[in-house]
C-alpha cells in the first residue's frame with residue numbers, strides 16, 4: 001500500500017486501531033468513485049501525518065460485521081480515533097481534504113499540526129487543458145481532448161457527474177431503449193473519461209481561478225497551469241431569500257425531486273414554483289406523496305400545456321395561485337410549515353406539511369471567475385459557435401452557457417464543440 005497506510009482485516013482492528021494512541025480508518029469499497037477520489041488525498045496526508053497517526057484502510061465488503069457495528073453504511077467512511085475512542089467527525093461521500101486535515105489536526109493538537117503543515121509543499125502541475133466542472137459537458141470535453149492525446153485535468157468541487165448523477169431516471173439520452181438511472185449514466189461518462197486518460201481533481205476546494213494566466217489553485221497547495229480552460233460549471237437552484245431557507249436546506253427543504261421524493265411516501269409536500277421544472281417535478285413527487293400543494297406567485301402556471309393538464313387532472317395536487325412563501329419553519333423531524341402571503345390582500349397563513357421542494361429556476365456557477373467573462377442579462381456566459389468566450393483560450397460549455405435549452409444532450413454537444421475547437425488551437 002502506497003504512502004504510510006496499512007491495510008488490515010477486521011481481526012486486526014483491536015491491535016491496529018483501538019490499541020494505538022492515534023488512528024484514522026478508511027472503510028473503502030471497490031468500484032466506488034468517491035473512494036477513488038479520496039485515495040490520493042488519504043495517501044498524500046499519510047505522508048504528512050503518518051509518523052504521528054496510524055493510517056488504516058479496511059475493505060468494507062470484506063469486514064461487513066465490523067462496519068455494521070461501527071454504523072459505517074457508506075463508502076468511503078473515515079473514522080478518527082484517540083486512545084481507542086472514536087472522536088471528531090465521521091466523514092463520508094465526497095470527502096474534502098480540508099475536512100480530513102481539520103480532524104487530523106485535532107488528533108495531533110495545534111502545536112504539532114502547525115509543525116506538520118510546514119511539510120506541505122506547493123505543487124505546480126502543467127497541462128494542456130483544465131476543465132472546470134465534471135458534469136456531462138466537462139466529461140464529454142475530457143473524452144474528446146484525451147482521445148486527441150491532450151493532457152486534460154477535470155476539476156470539480158463535487159464528485160464527477162454533475163446533475164445527471166442525482167437525476168433519478170434519464171429517458172431522453174440517445175443510445176438506451178429503456179430509461180437509465182442518472183447515476184449510472186454519469187458513472188459511465190466518468191469511467192469513459194478516465195479510461196481515455198483524463199485526470200481528475202474531484203471533491204476538491206477550488207481556491208482560485210486566474211483566467212489570464214489560466215491557473216487553477218486547488219486544495220490550497222496545487223496550482224494547475226493550463227494552455228486552455230473550458231468552463232463547464234453548470235448552474236444551481238436560485239435561492240428564494242426567505243427566512244429558514246438556508247437553515248433547512250437539505251433538512252426539510254429540497255431542490256431535487258428525483259433525489260428526495262422517495263422519502264415522502266404517503267406524506268404531504270409543498271412545492272414552490274410554477275414553471276416547467278416545478279410542474280414536472282410535482283408530477284414526479286405525486287408518485288410518492290399523498291398530497292401536494294403548489295405555491296405559485298402568478299395567477300397561471302408557466303409550464304408547458306401537457307404538464308399543466310396532467311397537474312390539473314391529478315387529484316393529489318392543489319395549486320395556491322398568487323401566493324409567495326415568507327418563512328419556512330421546522331417543528332420536528334418531518335414536520336415543516338410555510339408562512340405564505342396572498343399577494344393581492346397581503347393576508348398571511350401558515351401551511352403545515354412534511355416537506356418542501358423549491359423549483360424557482362437556476363443561476364449559473366460563475367462566481368469563481370470574477371467579472372471578466374462576458375455574460376448575458378441572467379449571468380450565463382456568452383460564447384461564439386465554437387464555444388469560445390470573450391477571453392483568449394477560455395471556452396465555456398453546458399448549462400453555464402447563454403442558450404435556450406439546457407439538457408444533457410445540449411451539454412454534451414457544447415462539450416464536444418469546445419474540445420474540438422480547443423484541440424485544434426493546440427495543434
Ligand SMILES: Cc1cc2nc3c(=O)[nH]c(=O)nc-3n(C[C@H](O)[C@H](O)[C@H](O)COP(=O)(O)OP(=O)(O)OC[C@H]3O[C@@H](n4cnc5c(N)ncnc54)[C@H](O)[C@@H]3O)c2cc1C
Pocket residue numbers: 132133134135136137138155156157158159160161162163164167169170171172173206232233234235256257258365368397398399400406407408409411
Ligand atoms: C432535477 C433535474 C433533472 C434533470 N433531468 C434531465 C433529464 O432527464 N434529461 C436531460 O437531458 N436533462 C435533465 N436535466 C438537465 C441536465 O441535468 C443538465 O442540462 C446537465 O446536467 C448540464 O450539464 P453540465 O455539465 O453543463 O452541468 P452540471 O451537470 O450542472 O455539472 C456542472 C459541474 O460543475 C461543477 N462545478 C460547479 N462549480 C464549479 C467550479 N467553480 N469549479 C469547478 N467545477 C464546478 C459541479 O459540481 C458539477 O459537477 C435535469 C436537471 C435537473 C436539475
